Amino acid sequence: MLAPEVETTAEDIAEMEVRGAATIARAAAEALEAQARDSDADAPAQFREELRAAARRLRNTRPTAVSLPNALRYVLNEVEGDTVAALRASTIEAAERFRDQLDRAQDDLGAIGANRLRDGDTIMTHCHSTDALACVEAALDDGKEIEAVVKETRPRKQGHITAKQLREWDVPVTMVVDNAARRYLDDVDHVLVGADSIAADGSVVNKIGTSMLAVSARERGVPVMVAAQTLKLHPDTLTGHTVEIEMRDETEVLSDEERAEVGDVDVENPAFDVTPPRYVDAIVTERGQFPPESVVTLMREQYGEGTSEPWAEE
Numbered sequence: 001m002l003a004p005e006v007e008t009t010a011e012d013i014a015e016m017e018v019r020g021a022a023t024i025a026r027a028a029a030e031a032l033e034a035q036a037r038d039s040d041a042d043a044p045a046q047f048r049e050e051l052r053a054a055a056r057r058l059r060n061t062r063p064t065a066v067s068l069p070n071a072l073r074y075v076l077n078e079v080e081g082d083t084v085a086a087l088r089a090s091t092i093e094a095a096e097r098f099r100d101q102l103d104r105a106q107d108d109l110g111a112i113g114a115n116r117l118r119d120g121d122t123i124m125t126h127c128h129s130t131d132a133l134a135c136v137e138a139a140l141d142d143g144k145e146i147e148a149v150v151k152e153t154r155p156r157k158q159g160h161i162t163a164k165q166l167r168e169w170d171v172p173v174t175m176v177v178d179n180a181a182r183r184y185l186d187d188v189d190h191v192l193v194g195a196d197s198i199a200a201d202g203s204v205v206n207k208i209g210t211s212m213l214a215v216s217a218r219e220r221g222v223p224v225m226v227a228a229q230t231l232k233l234h235p236d237t238l239t240g241h242t243v244e245i246e247m248r249d250e251t252e253v254l255s256d257e258e259r260a261e262v263g264d265v266d267v268e269n270p271a272f273d274v275t276p277p278r279y280v281d282a283i284v285t286e287r288g289q290f291p292p293e294s295v296v297t298l299m300r301e302q303y304g305e306g307t308s309e310p311w312a313e314e
């Protein structure tokens with residue numbers, strides 16, 4: 001029996017009511033906690049199987065942000081005990097610990113990323129990343145004045161969320177359509193983006209359009225900074241796996257009304273793209289700032305040589 005909160009959370013993630021890699025990870029851990037709390041399993045094996053089923057349901061929502069399976073793995077690997085009560089308590093504690101770590105990691109990352117931003121700098125953002133915004137918030141807390149050129153980020157316009165947050169912090173914001181990015185790169189000091197996954201070779205998987213922005217930024221001599229806590233490191237890429245790119249519904253690109261007007265066309269809607277490491281200047285994590293080519297060392301330290309799937313059916 002899955003707890004209702006597991007189903008709701010899974011639907012919210014799939015529909016992007018809950019979105020952003022770190023936020024998805026937090027919601028997944030909370031859903032496992034709800035599963036543990038609500039379970040009426042009377043045997044440890046049943047409790048464990050329910051928890052695995054909950055994790056499978058959550059895992060199968062969106063494929064690209066590795067923070068989701070990393071969160072599930074963290075919680076499931078910490079579940080221990082010989083009784084249902086002990087299993088329940090350890091699951092709840094693990095989920096709480098995970099959330100605390102997530103908050104701490106974002107604060108630490110923000111403090112490090114802020115060091116790259118100077119008083120008076122202008123950043124260009126793409127999509128909405130809480131890790132990237134943590135760097136801006138820490139810079140503002142340090143008393144620096146920051147301005148932002150915010151890319152709208154089609155098709156879902158998460159740039160609006162970024163703009164709203166920055167305005168709440170009184171940061172002057174210029175909103176541009178994605179196609180105007182190159183024109184405004186001359187006015188900015190940094191491109192600042194987040195990541196959904198980082199591969200062992202330092203490639204950055206982030207919102208579609210990031211790679212085009214990074215290539216243009218390199219051509220213009222603007223440094224590209226990726227803010228990504230180590231939860232975004234994709235351990236499967238250590239063993240040669242590639243990161244699956246989510247393809248989303250075509251109506252996000254062309255509404256039914258627009259389609260009626262345009263006619264019968266194929267629509268492709270990849271949610272993410274891959275920016276090769278040579279276009280990235282720094283990956284800022286809670287453990288320091290790294291050139292993309294060296295994140296593999298961090299990944300090995302954190303995840304060893306590979307990963308398990310503790311949610312697999314037994």
Ligand SMILES: O=P(O)(O)OC[C@H]1O[C@H](OP(=O)(O)O)[C@H](O)[C@@H]1O
Nearest residue numbers: 019020021022129130131194195207
């Ligand atoms: O974890 P934080 O930094 O908040 O977000 C990381 C990334 O998650 C988002 O994906 P989506 O909007 O869920 O498709 C964006 O691509 C963003 O850069």
